[in-house]
Amino acid sequence: MKHRIAHSPILRFLLILCSVVLTCCAFMWVDLPKQQQTQPGKLEGTASDGVAESYVPNLPEIRQLTMCTRIECEENAGSNGTRIATDRIGYSGEGYLTDIPEQTESAVSVTVDVPASQLYAITVCAGTENQARHQLRVNGRIVAPFAIDGKNDFTCVMFSGIFLEEGEAEIALDTVEGTLDADYIELSNDTSLNAISFDIADVPCDPEASPAAQKLYHFLYENWGKSILTGQYVSGTDNRELQLIHDLTGQLPAIRFSEMGKSNDRQIAAAAFEWAYQQKGLVGLMWQWNAPDSDSVYAKDTAFNLYNALRKTDPEKLAILTPDEAAAAAARGTITEDAVMLLRDIDQISERLTVFSKTDIPVLWRPLHEASGGWYWWGAYGTDAYRKLWSLVYHRMTKYHELHNLIWIWNGQSAGYLVPADTYDIASADIYLSPDANFGSRYEQYQSLGRVTQGKKLLAMSECSAPPKLEQMLIDHSYWTFYGQWYGEYLMTQDGNFADTYYSSSDLCNLYNSKEALSLNDFLAIYQ
Numbered sequence: 001m002k003h004r005i006a007h008s009p010i011l012r013f014l015l016i017l018c019s020v021v022l023t024c025c026a027f028m029w030v031d032l033p034k035q036q037q038t039q040p041g042k043l044e045g046t047a048s049d050g051v052a053e054s055y056v057p058n059l060p061e062i063r064q065l066t067m068c069t070r071i072e073c074e075e076n077a078g079s080n081g082t083r084i085a086t087d088r089i090g091y092s093g094e095g096y097l098t099d100i101p102e103q104t105e106s107a108v109s110v111t112v113d114v115p116a117s118q119l120y121a122i123t124v125c126a127g128t129e130n131q132a133r134h135q136l137r138v139n140g141r142i143v144a145p146f147a148i149d150g151k152n153d154f155t156c157v158m159f160s161g162i163f164l165e166e167g168e169a170e171i172a173l174d175t176v177e178g179t180l181d182a183d184y185i186e187l188s189n190d191t192s193l194n195a196i197s198f199d200i201a202d203v204p205c206d207p208e209a210s211p212a213a214q215k216l217y218h219f220l221y222e223n224w225g226k227s228i229l230t231g232q233y234v235s236g237t238d239n240r241e242l243q244l245i246h247d248l249t250g251q252l253p254a255i256r257f258s259e260m261g262k263s264n265d266r267q268i269a270a271a272a273f274e275w276a277y278q279q280k281g282l283v284g285l286m287w288q289w290n291a292p293d294s295d296s297v298y299a300k301d302t303a304f305n306l307y308n309a310l311r312k313t314d315p316e317k318l319a320i321l322t323p324d325e326a327a328a329a330a331a332r333g334t335i336t337e338d339a340v341m342l343l344r345d346i347d348q349i350s351e352r353l354t355v356f357s358k359t360d361i362p363v364l365w366r367p368l369h370e371a372s373g374g375w376y377w378w379g380a381y382g383t384d385a386y387r388k389l390w391s392l393v394y395h396r397m398t399k400y401h402e403l404h405n406l407i408w409i410w411n412g413q414s415a416g417y418l419v420p421a422d423t424y425d426i427a428s429a430d431i432y433l434s435p436d437a438n439f440g441s442r443y444e445q446y447q448s449l450g451r452v453t454q455g456k457k458l459l460a461m462s463e464c465s466a467p468p469k470l471e472q473m474l475i476d477h478s479y480w481t482f483y484g485q486w487y488g489e490y491l492m493t494q495d496g497n498f499a500d501t502y503y504s505s506s507d508l509c510n511l512y513n514s515k516e517a518l519s520l521n522d523f524l525a526i527y528q
Contacts, residue, residue: 043239043242043243043246043252043279044243044246053513054513054514054515055509055510055511055513055514056514057470057471057474057510057514057516058471059471059474059475060117060165060475061117062117062118062475063116063117063118063166064116064118064189065115065116065118065189066189067115067116067187067188067189068186068187068188068189069112069113069186069187069188070092070184070185070186070187071110071112071171071184071185071186071187072092072093072094072183072184073096073097073108073110073182073183073184073185074093074094074095074096074097075110076097076108076109076110077097079109080100080101080104080107081099081101082097082098082099082100082108083097083098083099084096084097084098085097085098085099085181088127088153088154088181089153090153090154091153091154091183092125092183092184093183093184096127096154096181096182096183097181097182097183098181100173100175100179100180100181100182101175102175102177102178102179102180103175103176103177104174104175105137105172105174106137106170106172106173106174107172107173107174107175107180108172108173108180108182108185109170109171109172109173110170110171110172110185111168111169111170111171112168112169112170112171112187113167113168114164114165114166114167114168114169114187115166116166117163117164117165117166118163118164118189118190119160119161119162119163119189119190119443119475119476120162120163120164120187120188120189120190121158121159121160121161121162121187121188121189121190121192122136122138122143122158122159122162122171122185122186122187123156123157123158123159123185123186123188124136124146124156124157124158124159124173124182124185125154125155125156125157125182125183125184125185125186126148126154126155126157126173126180126181126182126183127148127150127152127153127154127155127180127181127183128148128150128178128179128180128181129150129178129179130150130178130179131147131148131149131150131178132147132148132150132176132177132178132179132180133145133146133147133176133177133178134146134147134148134173134174134175134176134177134178134180135173135174135176136159136171136172136173136174137170137171137172137173137174138162138164138169138170138171138172138438139169139170140170141436141437141438142174142433142434142436142437142438143159143162143437143438144159144437144444145176146159148178148180150178154181154183159444160190160192160443160444160447161190161192161440161441161443161444161447161476161478162190163440163472163475163476171185171187173185192447195447196447196450196451196455197455198224198225198450198455198456199455199456200221200224200455200456200457200458201221201456201457202218202221203217204217204407204408204425205408205421205422205423205424205425206398206404206406206408208398208402208404209404209405210357210360210362210404210405211360212360212361212362212405213360213362213404213405213406213407215362215527216282216362216407217407217425219526219527220407220426220458220481221458223481223518223526224458224479224481225477225479226479227479227515227516227517227518227522228468228473228479228480228481228482228483228516228517228518229254229255229282229481229482229483229517229518229523230251230253230254230255230467230482230483230511230512230517230518230519230520231253231254231255231256231257231282231284231482231483231484231485232245232253232255232256232257232484232485232487232491233257233258233259233463233484233485233486233487234256234257234258234271234487235487235488237264237267237268237270237271239256239271239275240492240496241487241491241492242256244491244492244496244497244498245491245508245512248498248505248508248509249508249509249511249512249513249519250509250512250513251512251513251519251520251521252279252281252519252520252521253281253512253519253520254281254282254482254518254519254520254522254523255281255282255283255284255364255482255484256272256275256281256282256283256284257284257285257286257364257484258271258272258284258285258286259285259286259287259288260285260286260287260288260349260352261287261288261289261290261297261349262288265349265352266352269352269353269355269356270355272285272356273355273356273359273361276356276361277359277361279520280520280524280528281520281523282362282364282523283356283361283362283363283364284363284364284366284482284484285353285363285364285365285366286366286367286369286462287349287366287367287368287369289345289349289367289368289378291304291377292304292338292341292342292344292345293341294377297376297377298375298376298377299374299375299376299377299379299380300375302377304338304377305338305381306377306378306380306381306385306386306389307381307382307384307385308336308338309336309338309339309341309342310336310339310342310385310388310389310392311336313335313336313339313388315388315389315391315392315395316391316395318335318339318343318392319391319392319394319395319396319399319400320395320396320399320400321343323343323344323347326339326340326343327340342389342392343392343396346392346393346396346397347396347401350396350397350400350401350403353365353397353403353406354401354403356405357402357403357404357405360405361405362405362406362407363405363406363407364407364409364426364482365406365407365408365409366409366411366428366462367390367393368386368389368390368393368411368412369411369430369462369463370411370412370413370430371386371411371412371413371414371417372412372413372414372416372417373413379412379417383416383417386412386417387417387419387420390410390419390423391419391420391423394408394423394424407425407426408423408424408425408426409424409425409426409427409428409460409462410423410424410426410427410428410457411427411428411429411430411462413429413430414452415452418452418453421453421456421457424457425457425458426457426458426459426460426481427449427452427453427457427458427459427460428449428459428460428461428462429442429445429449429459429460429461429462430461430462430463430464431445431461431463431464431465432463432464432465432486433465433466435465435501435502439464439465439466439468439469439502439503440468440469440472441468441469441472441473441475441476441478442461442464442468442478442480443472443476443478446459446478446480447478458481459480459481460480460481460482460483460484461480461482461483461484462484463484463486464483464484464485464486464490465485465486465490465502466485466490466502466503467483467485467503467508467511467517468480468483469507470507470510470511470514470516470517473516474516485503489501489502490502490503491503
C-alpha cells in the first residue's frame with residue numbers, strides 16, 4: 001500500500017522554489033535567439049558583405065628620363081610688385097627675386113615643361129632675413145611646408161618623390177610667415193626611389209612572443225611591399241566611424257584603432273576585444289598616458305620631470321621590481337618616488353591589457369608617441385630620459401607582466417629618439433596635412449623613416465589626416481604596413497555624415513575595394 005505524503009505549505013514553497021531555480025539554470029545553458037536591433041558597439045554588416053565592385057587603379061605609363069632644368073626666379077620680376085636684387089651673395093643667374101609679398105598664395109610662380117611622366121625632385125633656393133616658414137605648391141595643390149633659418153645668404157631645400165605627368169606644370173611658392181628672396185627653382189628626375197635597401201627581421205622583437213603575435217608579425221613581414229592594411233580610429237565604444245565606412249564602401253577596416261589612458265579604459269578594452277572576437281579584426285591601441293598624479297599628457301600642464309624621475313636608474317632592473325620592492329627602494333632612496341608612480345601607471349595599463357593576453361589576441365601597441373615634438377611629458381625632457389622610459393615600459397610589460405602578445409610600435413619621429421632595435425617591431429609616423437594639401441603617399445616621410453631605421457624595420461603611418469593615395473603608393477613603391485586615419489573632422493561631420501574634406505567618398509570606396517589596400521574581408525581571406 002502506497003503512502004501519501006501530506007503537502008504542507010512549507011513543502012509546496014520549497015518545491016516551487018526548486019522548480020524556478022532549475023528553470024533559470026536551464027535558460028543559462030540554452031542559446032536564445034539574438035535580438036534583431038543593433039546593440040551599442042555592434043556593427044550592422046560583416047566583413048564579408050561588401051557591395052562595391054573591385055577597383056583597379058588606372059596608372060599612367062612611367063617613362064624614366066634623366067633631366068635637370070633650372071628656372072631663375074628673377075625672370076618673373078614685376079609680378080606682385082617684385083623686383084630683381086643683387087645684394088645677397090651666392091645667387092644664380094642675373095640676381096634674385098625680392099619684395100615678394102608676405103602671406104600670399106603662389107607669391108612666386110613658374111611654369112615648367114615636364115618631359116616625361118615620372119617622379120621628380122624640386123629644389124628651391126631662397127633666402128630670408130630671419131627665420132621664415134613657407135610652402136611649396138604644385139599645380140595648385142600644397143606639397144609640403146619648408147623653413148629657412150635666415151643664417152645663410154641662400155638655402156636650398158629639396159622635395160623628393162613628386163610625381164608629375166608629361167606636359168606643363170606650375171610650381172609655386174606660398175609665403176606664410178616671414179620674408180622671402182627667391183633665387184631659383186630646379187626640377188630634376190628623382191633617383192631616390194630605391195635608395196634604401198630593406199633587410200627586415202622575420203621575427204618579432206620579443207623573443208617570447210606568443211603564437212598569435214608571431215603569426216601576425218609574420219603576416220606583416222610577408223606582405224611588406226605588397227599591400228597596405230586599412231585602419232580607422234574610433235572616438236568611443238560605439239564603432240560609429242567603422243559603421244560609416246561600411247555604409248560607404250561595403251567594407252570594414254582591417255584594424256580598429258582606439259586610445260587607452262582614459263577613465264573608461266575597461267570599456268575601451270572591452271570594445272576592442274569584442275571587435276577582435278566577433279569580427280576577427282586586428283586591434284590597435286595607443287596610450288594617452290597622463291603624467292603621474294596629473295590629468296594631462298602635455299608637458300606644459302604638469303610639473304612631473306621625467307629626467308629627475310629616472311636619473312641614476314637602470315630601467316631594466318627597475319622593471320622587474322614588485323610594488324613592495326619598489327616602495328622599499330624608494331624608502332631607502334635608491335629610486336625616486338616618481339619612479340614608483342611610473343611603475344604604478346604601467347602596472348595599471350598592463351592590467352587593462354590582460355584580457356587580450358589571456359586569450360592570445362595580438363595587439364598593435366603604440367606607447368610614448370610623437371616624442372620628438374616635445375609637447376608630451378614623455379618627450380619633453382630629452383632623448384636619454386625618453387629612451388629610459390621606453391626601456392622601462394617595454395621590460396615591465398614583457399618581463400614582469402608577461403604580455404607577449406604585443407607588436408611594439410615606436411613613434412618617436414626623430415633619429416635622436418630612436419630606441420634599441422630589439423625593443424620595437426614597427427617604426428611609424430603621424431602625418432597631418434591641411435585639406436587642400438596633396439597628401440599623396442607621403443613618400444618623403446617614408447624614405448626618411450626608412451633611413452632612420454636603416455631599412456631594418458617595418459614602416460607604418462600610425463596616424464593621418466587622410467589615407468595615402470592608392471595610385472601614388474603604387475607609383476613610388478611606398479607601401480606602408482598600415483595606416484590609421486584619425487576620427488572627428490578627418491572622417492565625419494558632427495551630425496555623423498561623411499566629411500568630404502580630407503578625402504573624397506569615391507576615393508575611400510576605391511581604396512577599400514582595391515586589392516592593394518586590405519580591408520577586413522581581404523585580410524581575413526589571407527590570414528585565416
